[in-house]
Amino acid sequence: MNMINIGSGTVVSKKLQYTYAEVMDITSNFELVIGRGGFGSVYCGQMKDGNKVAVKMLSSSSTQGPKEFRTEAELLMTVHHKNLVSFIGYCDEGDKMALIYEHMANGNLKECLSENHSHCLSWERRLQIAIDAAEGLDYLHHGCKPPIIHRDVKSTNILLSEDLEAKIADFGLSKVFKNSDNQNADSTMIHVDVGNEKSAIMGTMGYLDPEYYKLNKLNEKSDIYSYGVVLLELITGLSAVIKGNPSIHILEFVETQLEKGDLNTIIDPRLKGNFDVNSGWKVLGLAISCTASTSIQRPTMSAVLSELKQCVNLESTSTSERDIFVPPRHIYSEFYSSSMTYSFPR
Structure with a gap:
């Protein structure tokens, strides 16, 4: 495949490159906004063959910038999996930058779990969404060489297709570990003080791995932590940070309820x-x-997948089998011994 240079990095084949005029045509002059994030606004678009797409435009006020844009373009060109959003193309004309993806008709998981959503996802569908997301992350961690750490796993970055298949999106903060011994983040989003030094921590509050936050050591288990928070969102239907006075983390809610x-x-x-x-x-x-x-x-994500598939199998058990179930007490000891050691980043 022919490669081209964009700015400081080698990115993608010219056949995937679109002009800004083409992007305007695809989005009908940016007529319909379907989402907003740290990168900028996302617009609904349509290709000449009739297929719907999502076009993410880099905003001048974005918390992410050209570096994250190029990281995402590079990764999307090299990773291919049924549970990762498909990459259609990109635009890079001066300060006009855009990424074009397949359109995901049912938006993101956070929206679908919202109380305001018209349809409540069934338990079986939630389990399948969890499996889909785990498949995508397992591919990034173990199917890619070198491994890729997403670094921003959250319910808004899990998109749902028309038939509610889940796919991981937004690779702008991702880290490729070309050297497995290099376990430190190398770019900035959230600054925190670690010891006497100011260090760069990347991620979203509520999903941020407390060990990574405290020690500034990044590995695939940081994605596992964030995924666990998403799993709790699927279980409870609540947000990672539950608004109130004061607001509480979803793990704090679970702790309180487990006591009952x-x-x-x-x-x-x-x-x-x-x-x-x-x-x-x-x-x-x-x-x-x-x-x-x-x-x-x-x-590991592989172990998570195995466990989730067992959960799906349990759904086929008879009512009588369900009635004799005794809650596993080890869940309580596991929670109190391992989950609440650090204060959650605020």
């Missing part, structure tokens, strides 16, 4: 009990394992 020992106070009440109790406890235990405060205690 009633799974029904944790799992999204909109499901009205339509879930297998065995499956519910198992997924909750998995989420708690993923959000352990130290990375060594967290499972």
Whole structure:
């Protein structure tokens, strides 16, 4: 494939490059905004063959910039998986930068879990979304050489297709570990003080790995932590940071409810009990394992996938089998021993 140079980095084949005029045509002069993020606004577009696309424009006021734009373009050109958003092309004309993706008809997971959404996702569908996202992350961690750490896994970066298949999006903050011994972040988004030095921590509050936050050591387990928070969102139907006076982290909510020992106070009440109790406890235990405060205690994404598939199998058990289930007490000890060691970044 022919490669071209964009700014300081080698990016993608010219056949994927679009002019700004073409981008304007694709989006009908940026008529319909379908999302906003740290990069800028996302517009609905349509290609000449009739296929819908999403066009993400880099804003001059963006918290991300040309470096993140080129990181995302480079990665999207090299990674291909059914649970990663498909890359259509890009535009890079002076200060006019755009990334073009396949259109995901059902928006992002956070929107679909919102109380304002017209349809409540079933428990089975939530499990499948969790599996889809895990498949995408497992590919990044173990299917790519060198491995890729996403660094910004969150419910707004998990997009849903027309048939509610989940795909991971937004690779602007991703880190490629060309040297497996190099475990430190090398670009800036959120600045925090670590010891006596100011260090660069990248990610989104609520999903940020407390070990990474405290020690500034990045590895794939940082994505596992963030994924665990998303799993808790799927379980509870709540946001990572639950607004209130004061606002609390979703793990703090789970801690409080676990003291009651009633799974029904944790799992999204909109499901009205339509879930297998065995499956519910198992997924909750998995989420708690993923959000352990130290990375060594967290499972790999491959192990997460295996556990989630077992949860799906539990959905086929009979009602009588569900009735005799005894909640696993180890979930409590795991939670209190591993999940609340650090204060959550505010």
